[in-house]
Amino acid sequence: MKYIESTQNKQIKEHAKLLQKKERDRSGLFLVEGHHMIEEAIAANCLKEIYLLEGEDNFTDLEPIFCSQQVINKLSSQNSNAKIIGVCTKPDIQPEKFDVVLLLDGIQDPGNVGTILRSAYAFGVDYVYLSKDCADIYNPKTLQSSQGAIFHIGTMNTDLYDTIRFLQIENTTIYATSLHEPYKNLQDVKPKLPYGLVLGNEGKGIRQDILNICDMSIKIEMDTFESLNVATACSICLYTLKHAS
Incomplete structure (x- = not known):
């Protein structure tokens, strides 16, 4: 089980950059947070990685990276304490019709x-x-x-x-x-x-x-x-x- 406690962790610092548009554009990745958004990402096959607050249950099929609250907060765009952050690939949706x-x-x-x-x-x-x-x-x-x-x-x-x-x-x-x-x-x-x-x-x-x-x-x-x-x-x-x- 992987656990990250420090906000200075290299991997965390890199993914925190995804809060900026230029990094999202460069990488093709973005962050989501919360149970519902993670479920939607899973349904769309866009979820690449998850960061989970220590002690929380994992409801996905991915192997989570457990983190301290400080680390989760560094990846979060919201003021409240988040519990789960997902790293997602941008969806490529091409409909069959344009009615x-x-x-x-x-x-x-x-x-x-x-x-x-x-x-x-x-x-x-x-x-x-x-x-x-x-x-x-x-x-x-x-x-x-x-x-x-x-x-x-x-x-x-x-x-x-x-x-x-x-x-x-x-x-x-x-x-x-x-x-x-x-x-x-x-x-x-x-x-x-x-x-x-x-x-x-x-x-x-x-x-x-x-x-x-x-x-x-x-x-x-x-x-x-x-x-x-x-x-x-x-x-x-x-x-x-x-x-x-």
């Missing part, structure tokens, strides 16, 4: 991106495209907000303008969420497969050059507030479009 795609334009908050990925998985989105200035999907806050959806839905950072043009050539109708006329009320939209939904930056919305090439703008009908949190708006739109007839 419904989501396109994210400059969404900055990791929590929003994670919640959007969770909703996308829940409502049957086949793929998520993110502009290159979106929050990192492997940011610890994104991962926790996604509740493991990152292991089950394909994603790609891309040039959204070119991607939308390509999708349109493939007869995909692209809907944009917008507060500016002309738009159609969400309840009045009856989409046909395949289609895509574009969501924009929390403060600025969708960039004008992207908005200009979308096939239709849609707006959620509201009684009071003019706009919603982007992750909330995403869930409402995906649910409504999925069940439109």
